[in-house]
Amino acid sequence: MPASRLARIGxxxxxxxxxxxxxxxxxxxxxxxxxxxxxxxxxxxxxxxxLMGYAGQISLGHAAFFAIGGYATGLLTTVDLAARRGxxxxxxLERAHVLVPRPDLYGGEAxxxxxxxxxxxxxxxxxxxxxxIGIPVLKLKGxxxxxxxxxxxxxxxxxxxxxxxxxxxxxxxxxxxxxxxGGLAVGGxxxxxxxxxxxxxxxxxxxxLLLANLVESRVGRALRAIHGAEDAARAxxxxxxxxxxxxxxxxAALAAVGGVFLTHYDASIGxxxxxxMKSVRYVAIVAVGGMGSLWGTVATxxxxxxxxxxxxxxxxxxAVFGAVLVLVMLFSPEGIxxxxxxxxxxxxxxxxxxxxxxx
Amino acid sequence: MSTExxxxxxxxxxxxxxxxAVVGVGFNIIYNATGIINFAQGEFVMLxxxxxxxxxxxxxxxxxxxxxxxxxxAVGALIEVTFxxxxxxxxxxxxxxxTIGISIMIREAALLLWGESVRALPYFTGNEVSSLxxxxxHVSPQVLWSLAACLVIVAFLRVFFRHTAAGRQMRxxxxxxxxxxxxxxxxxxxxxxxxxxxxxxxxxxxCVVSPITYTSYGIGAGLAIKGFTVAxxxxxxxxxxxxxxGFIVGVLESLSVSLLPAxxxxxxxxxxxxxxxxxxxxxxFGSAEVARLEAR
Numbered sequence: 001m002p003a004s005r006l007a008r009i010g011x012x013x014x015x016x017x018x019x020x021x022x023x024x025x026x027x028x029x030x031x032x033x034x035x036x037x038x039x040x041x042x043x044x045x046x047x048x049x050x051l052m053g054y055a056g057q058i059s060l061g062h063a064a065f066f067a068i069g070g071y072a073t074g075l076l077t078t079v080d081l082a083a084r085r086g087x088x089x090x091x092x093l094e095r096a097h098v099l100v101p102r103p104d105l106y107g108g109e110a111x112x113x114x115x116x117x118x119x120x121x122x123x124x125x126x127x128x129x130x131x132x133i134g135i136p137v138l139k140l141k142g143x144x145x146x147x148x149x150x151x152x153x154x155x156x157x158x159x160x161x162x163x164x165x166x167x168x169x170x171x172x173x174x175x176x177x178x179x180x181x182g183g184l185a186v187g188g189x190x191x192x193x194x195x196x197x198x199x200x201x202x203x204x205x206x207x208x209l210l211l212a213n214l215v216e217s218r219v220g221r222a223l224r225a226i227h228g229a230e231d232a233a234r235a236x237x238x239x240x241x242x243x244x245x246x247x248x249x250x251x252a253a254l255a256a257v258g259g260v261f262l263t264h265y266d267a268s269i270g271x272x273x274x275x276x277m278k279s280v281r282y283v284a285i286v287a288v289g290g291m292g293s294l295w296g297t298v299a300t301x302x303x304x305x306x307x308x309x310x311x312x313x314x315x316x317x318x319a320v321f322g323a324v325l326v327l328v329m330l331f332s333p334e335g336i337x338x339x340x341x342x343x344x345x346x347x348x349x350x351x352x353x354x355x356x357x358x359x
Numbered sequence: 360m361s362t363e364x365x366x367x368x369x370x371x372x373x374x375x376x377x378x379x380a381v382v383g384v385g386f387n388i389i390y391n392a393t394g395i396i397n398f399a400q401g402e403f404v405m406l407x408x409x410x411x412x413x414x415x416x417x418x419x420x421x422x423x424x425x426x427x428x429x430x431x432x433a434v435g436a437l438i439e440v441t442f443x444x445x446x447x448x449x450x451x452x453x454x455x456x457x458t459i460g461i462s463i464m465i466r467e468a469a470l471l472l473w474g475e476s477v478r479a480l481p482y483f484t485g486n487e488v489s490s491l492x493x494x495x496x497h498v499s500p501q502v503l504w505s506l507a508a509c510l511v512i513v514a515f516l517r518v519f520f521r522h523t524a525a526g527r528q529m530r531x532x533x534x535x536x537x538x539x540x541x542x543x544x545x546x547x548x549x550x551x552x553x554x555x556x557x558x559x560x561x562x563x564x565x566c567v568v569s570p571i572t573y574t575s576y577g578i579g580a581g582l583a584i585k586g587f588t589v590a591x592x593x594x595x596x597x598x599x600x601x602x603x604x605g606f607i608v609g610v611l612e613s614l615s616v617s618l619l620p621a622x623x624x625x626x627x628x629x630x631x632x633x634x635x636x637x638x639x640x641x642x643x644f645g646s647a648e649v650a651r652l653e654a655r
Contacts, residue, residue, distance in 0.1 A: 058452055060459075136637040142451040143396040147587050148636050151629035154584060158626045276580055280459060287456060315471070322463025326442065329457045333450075 005212055008295060009205065016201045020194060031310075032197045033188075036265060038305035039200035043258035045285045045301040046207050046294060047251030052283070053292015054215060054223035055247040056230075057138065058146050060279050061153030062255050065126050067160065067274035069256030070263035072122035074172035075165075076113035077264075085111065102176060115178040119260050126256030127249055134248040138241065153279050160271040171270030178264035186264045196265065203261070204298065207254060211294050223247060227292075277318055281308075284325045290335020300335075366496040368617060372610030374571055377505040378404060379628075380605025381512060381564035382586025384598045385557035388516075391533035391596050392553035395454045399438065399462035400561060401582030402469075406431045407562025408574030409469060412478040420483065428562045434465075435558025439551045462579055469576035477575040480566060501570050508567040512560045513602055525552060533596070581625060588632040 023031045048062050081099060084090045090111070093099045098117040101109045113121070137148045160166050167173075177187025184195055214220055225233035226240045234240050263269040272278065285304055289296035304324075307313065313320040328335070382400055389397045411427035418426065438461055446453075482489070483504050490497040520526040531539040532549050540546045565574065589608050593600030608628050615627045 052452075056452070058455060136633075140636055143455065143587075144591075144636055146398075146455045147396075147584065147591075148633055151584060151632050154581075154629050155626045158623055162620050162623050277463075280463065283456065283459075316467065318463055319467035319471075322460045322467060325460030326457055326464065329453050329460065330442065330446070333453050 005216075008212075009209065012205060012208065012295075012298070016198070016205075020197055024194075029193060032193050034306050034309040035302075036193075036197045036200045037262060037309055038302050039197075039204050040258040040262035040265065041282075041285075041305045042204050042298055042301040043207055044255040044282050045289070045297050046204070046211060047254035048282050049286045049289065049292060049294055049297040050211055050215070051247050051251040052286055053290070054220065054227060055244045056227040057244060057248065058283070059149045059248070059251070060146055060276070060283065061149035061151075061156070062251070062282050063276075063278035064153045064156035064274045065130065065252040065255035066259035066262075066278070067156060067269065067271070068126045068129060069122045069259030070269040070273060071160065071166055071172065071259075072125050072256075073115065073118040073260045074175045074263050074269050076118040076121055077115050077176055078172060078174055079112055080110040082109060082111040112176075115176065115264065119178070119257075122260050123253055123256055126252050130249040130252035131245070134245045134252075138244045138248060150276065150279070153274060153276055157271055157274045157276070160274055167270075169271060171268060171272075172263075173268040175263055175267045175269070177267075178261065186261055188265065188267055200261070200265075203257070207257075208294060208298065215292075215294070219243065219246075277321075280325070281321050284321045284328075287328050287333075288324060288335060293335055296335050363495055364617075365614075368613045369610055370496060370498050370502055372613030373606055374502050374505050374568060374609070375612060376606035376609025377509045378564050378568045378572065378582065378605075379585045379589045379608050380509060380602040381560055382582050383589030383593065383601035383605050384512070384516065385561045386586055386590040387596055387598045387601055388557040388560075389553050390590070392529055392550050393443070394451075395443070395458065396587065397554070397557070398455065398458040398583055399465060399579070400557065400586055401579035401584075402462050402465040403431055403435065403558045403561030404565035404582050405469060405574060405576065405579045406434060406465065406558075407565030408480070408569040409473050409478060409576070410562070411480055411566045411569070412574065413473070415480060420480070423480075424563070424566045427566055428559050431562035431565075432555045432559045435554040435556075436551055439554040443550065443554070444547060462583070466576055466579055473576055475576065477573045478569070479573045480569045482570045483567075499571065501567075505564075505567050505571070508563060509602065512563065513599070516556075516560075516598060519556075525549070529553065584632070585628045588628045588635070591632060591635055 019035065020032065023029055023035075044062055044066050048059060051057050051059055081090050082101075085094070090099065093113075094111065098114055099111050100114045101111055103109060133152055137145060137152070140148055160171075161169055177185035179185045180199065184192060184199070186196060186199060215223070222233070222238045222243050225236065225238055226243060230240050259269070259273070281304075285301045286297055288304070289298070289300035304321075308317055308321075311317075382404060385400050385403065386396060389395055389400075407427050410430045411423045414423035414426045417423075442457060442461060443454075449457075482499070482501050484500045487499075490499050491503070492498075518526075520530055528539065528544045529549050529552070531542070531544055532546050536546055585608060589604045590601050592604035592608065593602075608631060611631065612624055612627045616624055619627075
């Protein structure tokens with residue numbers, strides 16, 4: 001790994017620690033809750049940044065993958081199979097510790113899927129859906145692709161809203177914590193707040209490392225070639241379709257991981273997580289951070305998600321994201337970290353001149 | 360299902376089809392002039408309906424509708440002049456994101472202005488319960504108003520594109536923008552005009568169907584997807600086919616309610632959209648390229 005990347009990871013870790021210490025010193029440890037949630041949303045944004053920046057594909061349905069992950073784990077870890085203990089499959093799964101007993105609401109014992117098994121199932125489902133959707137969708141370009149992914153998000157939302165077994169408009173609640181090593185678990189509760197914060201941002205660091213290595217590898221070069229000139233890349237023997245599909249699936253899997261852990265952390269998930277507006281938010285975060293700029297995406301996602309979760313924008317929450325989208329795309333389509341101030345001013349000035357010149 | 364029931368669903372489908380058709384045509388007008396898909400298209404319908412309801416508190420209905428159409432046209436012009444006009448050959452991705460951002464801003468502005476409540480204009484003639492019996496099917500007079508409005512819009516656009524200088528210039532612009540500019544066609548102003556036109560027809564449709572379908576701040580996104588379905592089904596750029604496609608989608612959606620839970624209704628048109636995109640992206644009415652140049 002090159003030194004510069006190690007240095008960046010180090011910087012990232014330092015920033016994560018500094019924020020935690022700052023909240024502690026300021027006596028505002030409660031802020032860690034929203035910061036932890038921001039980390040899980042950041043996973044979605046990171047995958048989308050790879051997809052938009054390197055594969056040049058827009059997805060207006062990435063919230064759906066987040067929701068697929070969250071709902072899968074939510075459903076599996078809260079379902080009660082105790083009544084079906086007699087069945088061969090249930091028995092076998094219990095022997096394999098895939099199904100574990102847990103106390104239910106009324107003091108009895110429920111038999112549910114172990115969170116780790118649920119994570120595997122949620123990931124498998126998200127990957128399968130991403131493949132199934134990606135194969136036809138990624139053949140499309142531009143507007144068609146945007147509308148198709150928007151449509152996919154709409155379908156997932158209306159299925160979630162219309163299915164009683166998934167809690168319809170209420171979603172799924174009472175999701176148990178996700179056990180990690182040493183008695184630590186991803187879940188709410190004040191005692192493990194600091195640990196959970198580090199777990200969440202540790203996951204982001206892992207994803208960052210993975211993606212940073214990926215974009216510097218053969219795959220990353222192929223993706224950049226596709227983004228630059230797809231026909232040329234194809235002519236040079238790059239299997240553009242396959243690379244795009246794999247990037248799409250990878251980004252969907254990252255979104256699903258975010259969904260799984262946030263659902264355990266919050267102990268619940270609702271259909272709003274799959275909505276169009278959520279998907280647009282992820283696009284906005286990526287656009288501000290700079291498409292394909294992984295570090296920029298992490299920075300903007302941390303800030304924007306946190307502010308939004310804290311309710312800083314009040315009733316203007318969605319409007320802020322809309323305005324941010326428009327402004328960034330108008331003045332600095334490469335993301336604000338690469339904003340060329342003089343060029344933007346020149347563009348505004350040029351625009352004013354042209355408007356005045358017209359009778 | 361009895362024949363009468365089927366006919367009843369057909370009528371309901373036609374009503375919704377009207378609005379999808381007009382949104383689809385709106386997409387086409389802007390697409391032909393600019394190559395942009397304006398994701399804020401559904402917001403024009405919402406703005407038209409909401410503004411008319413507000414104005415109706417002050418002035419008689421026809422004036423309220425006229426006022427709403429004018430206001431929405433002004434918003435359309437404002438959007439183009441503020442956000443679109445000065446971009447030099449923007450990428451498709453950039454334009455998609457910008458128009459989505461605009462649609463969110465309009466929606467949120469409407470939420471601040473009008474709140475979350477669902478509104479509707481009064482029925483133009485009669486009321487909720489009045490109906491005409493056409494061959495055993497009960498049809499609200501408002502459905503006829505909607506169909507008539509759709510017809511007027513299509514006829515107007517046909518005359519506009521064939522027999523007026525501006526319309527002909529817009530067609531030239533659609534065929535070859537650079538060539539049109541070389542011949543002295545003011546292409547930039549025509550882009551503004553395309554936004555004004557498509558905002559105007561969207562607003563008119565929003566007013567006419569509002570007594571039946573109701574209006575609230577959040578209807579735009581759904582309408583945009585359905586209108587886009589319609590535009591694609593008819594072949595992007597082909598407005599006559601878009602109207603037919605609008606009725607097809609409206610009727611299919613309406614019939615689906617009798618078979619599937621109502622919650623899935625919105626998924627129907629999206630499924631149609633995905634199916635067409637995967638199977639025949641040029642639309643079911645033939646080649647979009649050819650249609651764009653000739654069939655209007």
